[in-house]
Amino acid sequence: MIIISNNIIKVDSFINEYRVNSIERDIITKIDLSKERYEYNSLNQLKFELKLRGNIVIAAKNLDEGDMSFETFRKSMCNLDYWDRSEEGGFILKKGITPSAAIEDISINSSKYGTECATAIIIIYYQALLKVFSYKLFNELFTKIHLMNWHYIDNLLEDAGYIEKRDDYLPGDRRYFYNPDVNPVKPEWQGENVIDIGDGVYFGHGIGIGNADEIISVLDEFRIEKAKISAHLLDEAARLDFKALADIYYK
């Protein structure tokens, strides 16, 4: 159910602004049919979320097509013209470098980058935000960027670190495949952070794009000998604080 300014909204009034079979239409339909109350202060706030979710999905697909490699933190790599690599394996925005340029460089020079799945999700979020916000606004909001899973996440994006049970799962959500019987010499495969890109398909850095069975099949290869429990998709998702970001966008 969609509630805007305390009124239940009929989606007919704006759903046709979006292409048939688009991610945005898929989301509108899902939340409209849901028993959960999706409350917004304005239609613009909802449209912002749709736009950002759509760009998260695009950024995920673009990352899959790029050449950024999957590396553990110990072996992570980045373009040192734009980033300093920390001792922990994270990437810190270099002094004097524009945040937007550094985030764009990850796409432009993707082969110079290598990291693990959680950090890849953060990169996707920044790349999506760069498509939605103006360069000026992006650079004002994110003056310091430290890319290393959820550890040094910007306050504006911190909700991306909390994963919890939801009534519905939507394209643009972060989901997690858990691999409890992971081989201890391969801890990087203890799970896989993925972006839901719609239609039961997910993108996870290091695995690529696939449905749940395909991702589970890959993770199961990294289990301990005589493993008893298969990897599985958790009934949880993490989401950006779309409303707070929308309020900044429209301010």
Place this chain on the structure above:
Amino acid sequence: MLKIQNKNKGGDYMCLDDVNTSSFSNIQYLYSNYREIPYHVLKGLFERGITQQGLSNEGDEFLDGASMLLIKIHNDKRILAVIVDMIFCRNRKGLFTHDLIWAFFQAKDPYSLMLIANYLNSEDVNDVKLACQLLEFAPSIDITMEKDNKKQYIDFFYWIKENYPFLYFTGESFQRTSKPRPYIIALDAKYLCREVSLYTGKSFIPYTKNENNLLGYFNNLDECNKLLLSNFSRRIHYKSIYLWKSWISYSITNQISIAEARFRD
């Protein structure tokens, strides 16, 4: 490079010539042959590695690998104290701790959390920060660090003591979430004062019909009331089983009223 030296009674004896040279090949050997490496050899490699920790990234990676194997394959919990010290030492230097932290929690030993809690009393603010971050899932821990550190330590000690029988391991890690809760209290079991399996969160003995009936009401409560009743139940059970049996025989509404009144006093 790892090499086989003289055989002893225990079998082949392996030693690292020099952890700083050919460390990459040592790591590969460890990862490829860990099934064949006997426990005492792996332990020896680990102990040797500790003396040289921090000297190279590859050496530390080897140490992390040995730690994970000792804990996950050999269930060696005696190394946990050393691992915690390594975590905090590396954290002070801004070095990589991610895999060691994961390995530590994979030991599935709630009492070992006191090894981390010890660092709440550290004079180094980075130690206290990290200890708070790792133990944040416990309500007694204040991540803002406004609470007195000694009080935090004592409160955490009592939290573990009270809840140990009802804790179960979730497997949550920093890869999955920014605020992992590696252990969760099975509130329903705590309410009934029934110990649970650390691995499943389920009671070792099936619930009786009466207990299932009680849980039917309990599970429909909101989180606040579940916490209230489970905490009160544990405390009164500890004081007097007679009083507990009397209290739990009341309706759920009366149980809540009594618990609220007692906690208010």
